[in-house]
Amino acid sequence: MAYQPVRQPRIADVITERLEAMILEGSLKPGHRLPPERELAERFGVSRPSLREAIQKLAARGLLSSRQGGGTFVSESLNSRFNDPLLETLSRHSEFNLDLLEFRDAMEGISAYYAALRSTPADKALLVQRYEELDASFMGRNPGLEAKADAAFHLAIAEAAHNVMLLHTIRSTFHLLEKSIVDSLAHLFQRPDARTTLMEQHRALLDAILEGRAEDARARAHEHLVFVEEGLLEMERAETRAQRALRRAQAMPERASG
Helix, strand or coil: CCCCCCCCCCHHHHHHHHHHHHHHHCCCCCCCECCCHHHHHHHHCCCHHHHHHHHHHHHHCCCEEEECCCEEEECHHHHCCCCCHHHHHHCCCHHHHHHHHHHHHHHHHHHHHHHHHHCCHHHHHHHHHHHHHHHHHHHHCCHHHHHHHHHHHHHHHHHHCCCHHHHHHHHHCHHHHHHHHHHHHHHHCCCCCHHHHHHHHHHHHHHHHHCCCHHHHHHHHHHHHHHHHHHHHHHHHHHHHHHHHHHHHHHHHHHHHC
């Protein structure tokens, strides 16, 4: 019986796969600058020509980009969005916010579930940091900064879930997530107790993840998004009533003149 010779993988291919995996899992984030070539080669224990070949392959695939005299970076385009014009269109139509909230309910609920099961000490430390940043932003009462901090907290949960499909699905719609939160907060903050309620919900969600209570984490994520959804529904009902009253007021002079 003839045996096929076992081929040893090329060092450059091994490095390529390692860097790809680091990008997929979020260890190397869009916009992240790679260490200098010499340092990175020492970390991997490989020659600089092999490392250089791997970087060139990833650059050809659009995952890395080099800047003249500035180093090598993970492509910024990976952090933006799906290449789908419908998503850009959605961002301009607030009437679809409820659809986005339903999507968030599904994605963030399962992310919270897995984060509670899989988060590492480093993940938990980052979650606490993001929560503290969110708390500090709420104290400042700047809706724009609050929305960014809120979105960053939820993205950290997705990272802690250690599921690359969940992470990149949520990350690819990050700009929609921020806009949805801005729109939601603009309405919710008309209620005097809204900030307190939101922070209590975020704290309960954080505690469930930190303590490994997976089902409770999913329930807390759902509870939070239901609160936001109910707020948006009430806003829509109020707008409908206001528009109806305006139409009636505009119609009254016409009846009087007739």
